[in-house]
Amino acid sequence: MANLLKDNLIVLIQSLSPSEKRHFKLYVNRLGDNIDAKFLLLFNLLEKMDDYNEEKILKSNIVTKLQLSNLKAHLYKQILVSLRMNPVNQNIRILIREQLDFATILYHKGLYKQSLKILDKAKILAIEYEEKNIAFEIVELEKVIESQYITRSITTRADALAIQAKELSKQNVIASKLSNLSLQLYSIMLKSGYAKSDEEASKITKYFNKQLPKIKIETLGFREKLWLFKAHLWYSFLIQDFLSCYKYANKWLCLFDENQQMIFLNPVWYIKGNSYLLESLYLIKHKTKMKIVLENLEKTIALEQFPKNDNLSSQYFICYYNNKFNLYFLDGDFNAGLHLVDEVLRKIIENRDRIDEHHVMVFYYKIACLYFGMGDNKKCIAYLKKIIENKNLSIREDLMCFARILSLIAHYDSGQDYMLEVQLKSTYKFLIKMNDLHEVQKLIIKFLKNLGNIYPNDLKSEFEKIHKTLKVFENHPYEKRAFLYLDIISWLESKLENKSVAFVIQQKSKLLLR
Structure with a gap:
């Protein structure tokens, strides 16, 4: 090998x-x-x-x-x-660093004046485009050269460089602290998903408040504000405050709207900002706004000045198709979304070296949900199996948990009752091991376990009981997370009304005024 x-x-x-x-x-x-x-x-x-x-x-x-x-x-x-x-x-970041390299070469040749001239121009560009790490490197080289090349203005020049270095260093430290906090919160999200209890939420809140540096937002530049909004966004996701998620994702995008040139200099973060804004809108079920944001993103990506490369292509693919799936889920129009499956599978292969396994598994889960909504349980089970049998997936435990629960329901719907008992035991053990066995999961497993012992005439009353019980948890601070992954309520209502899951969700979708 x-x-x-x-x-x-x-x-x-x-x-x-x-x-x-x-x-x-x-x-x-x-x-x-x-x-x-x-x-x-x-x-x-x-x-x-x-x-x-x-x-x-x-x-x-x-x-x-x-x-x-x-x-x-x-x-x-x-x-x-x-x-x-x-x-x-070529982009402005590479060009600035190239100028720094040229200046360094000239400095080593003893051509101080020429080196300082290039550094001054590069520094102006670096500060203008918020490349403050490179700007700090430039100032440090300027200080080295000025200490060897004596001019009449050395006194004022030394003071100016010292002040500039101090200010850039301070801003870089703030950006570093905020980026560290954002990354740590993102790591928690990938590993464990949303907070599952008051204890977890309290722990996350204490960590967030402790690590958040004391700052005045009006003193921050584009880069520092961007990291600040990212940190708040991930904190809001973790504690399931989805309105705050929307608030900070929107601030993120507004920051780019106010600094248009940054869209083309930081295209990855522009796509990511749109992705999180769309996810927030999906969680609060604002489908009209979702469609507007997605259309605007498509228009911006299509602009001639928007950078084109493999990384951006893969990032846009993840954002675009995830949210196309989500829009079909909100509308309950599963059949209309079927065309996405072949497109996504083809693009997964095309981008196999640029997409991590986590995102591939998320796509498999969405494809499984699409087939479940269409009533094609066998294909649903086939894609869930890809997630359940993935031994290398050590992140998003919540995704693994709900893949197993949806698999149980799909097996029941497809009439494969003979496999339910083994799967129920396996799922129960897995959830205990993951410390993810909460009330909603317990109720679903208990309900499915007892279905085999219920007479056909009593089935409807049992479905009514579990539906009434689970409705209580729909807006529970922590138990509601189950309904974000799996619309069990609509499935139960489809059984009670003898309608398809798609029909039930479509009726609910019509009640959404947005």
């Missing part, structure tokens, strides 16, 4: 577009001596491979086994250099 480095090289080569491959070959051949370079011959060979095949490489006589590791590392580096030089990949 190929090791990680081998995988990385062929994955990098396979990720190159035709124009990037052409640019690489032009870059390599800029000097005649490189036409027959071994690393170019290796590139041409790997370019034709679907999977890494060391035996085939050695048989080509391009390189010996002892030289292969070094040649591959050299090829990897040359591809990165070529990509960096490619105009397609």
